Amino acid sequence: MIITISGTPGSGKTAVARILAKKMGYELIKLNDFIDEHKLWSGKENGSKLVDVKKLKKAARKILQKGDLIVEGHLSHFLMADFCIVLRCDPSVLGRRLKKKRWPVRKVKENVEAELIDVILTEALENKNIKKLIELDTTNLSPEKSAEKIIRLIKKGRPHRENVIWLKKYEKHLK
Numbered sequence: 001m002i003i004t005i006s007g008t009p010g011s012g013k014t015a016v017a018r019i020l021a022k023k024m025g026y027e028l029i030k031l032n033d034f035i036d037e038h039k040l041w042s043g044k045e046n047g048s049k050l051v052d053v054k055k056l057k058k059a060a061r062k063i064l065q066k067g068d069l070i071v072e073g074h075l076s077h078f079l080m081a082d083f084c085i086v087l088r089c090d091p092s093v094l095g096r097r098l099k100k101k102r103w104p105v106r107k108v109k110e111n112v113e114a115e116l117i118d119v120i121l122t123e124a125l126e127n128k129n130i131k132k133l134i135e136l137d138t139t140n141l142s143p144e145k146s147a148e149k150i151i152r153l154i155k156k157g158r159p160h161r162e163n164v165i166w167l168k169k170y171e172k173h174l175k
């Protein structure tokens with residue numbers, strides 16, 4: 001089974017995937033390392049490396065045939081998967097986490113906005129090569145609890161959506 005774990009930077013992909021891989025006995029692939037190893041960038045924008053998603057999909061095809069695998073990274077929702085887990089986090093909590101990681105203000109803003117308007121979830125919903133999508137709000141969950149919940153949801157074998165509409169929660173700040 002292929003499980004991809006995506007979400008806005010700071011949503012907890014690395015923390016959750018590490019625990020999940022251990023609990024399930026699956027190999028873990030960090031997509032960012034894979035991208036670096038295979039030089040799958042197409043250039044730079046504002047100092048950040050731009051990834052060639054087309055090239056990434058092609059290069060990943062081979063490893064995705066290996067069997068039981070967890071792939072984590074903020075582009076992993078573009079790959080084929082039996083389950084794609086999209087981690088969600090309240091934008092204000094996400095902002096705090098990224099500030100704590102000493103991310104530049106511009107990058108914090110960029111990612112808080114992306115979470116606010118569901119960028120990754122929307123992209124994942126558009127990917128026809130995902131069999132089942134599980135959205136999980138981890139705002140009030142530890143990485144351990146998040147991993148446990150993911151295992152329960154996978155065992156159920158059904159897609160899962162949360163009732164998170166951050167825009168609704170924060171619309172008063174946008175007026």
Ligand SMILES: Nc1ncnc2c1ncn2[C@@H]1O[C@H](COP(=O)(O)OP(=O)(O)OP(=O)(O)O)[C@@H](O)[C@H]1O
Nearest residue numbers: 008009010011012013014015074097138141142143
């Ligand atoms: N559920 C959680 N509750 C509280 N803090 C968390 C939770 N998940 C992750 N964190 C913390 O938030 C920070 C970001 O987590 P992590 O590095 O796993 O995110 P990520 O999605 O992998 O980010 P990136 O895309 O930058 O790699 C870390 O300091 C981590 O300890």
Ligand SMILES: [Mg+2]
Nearest residue numbers: 012013014015
């Ligand atoms: Mg990470």
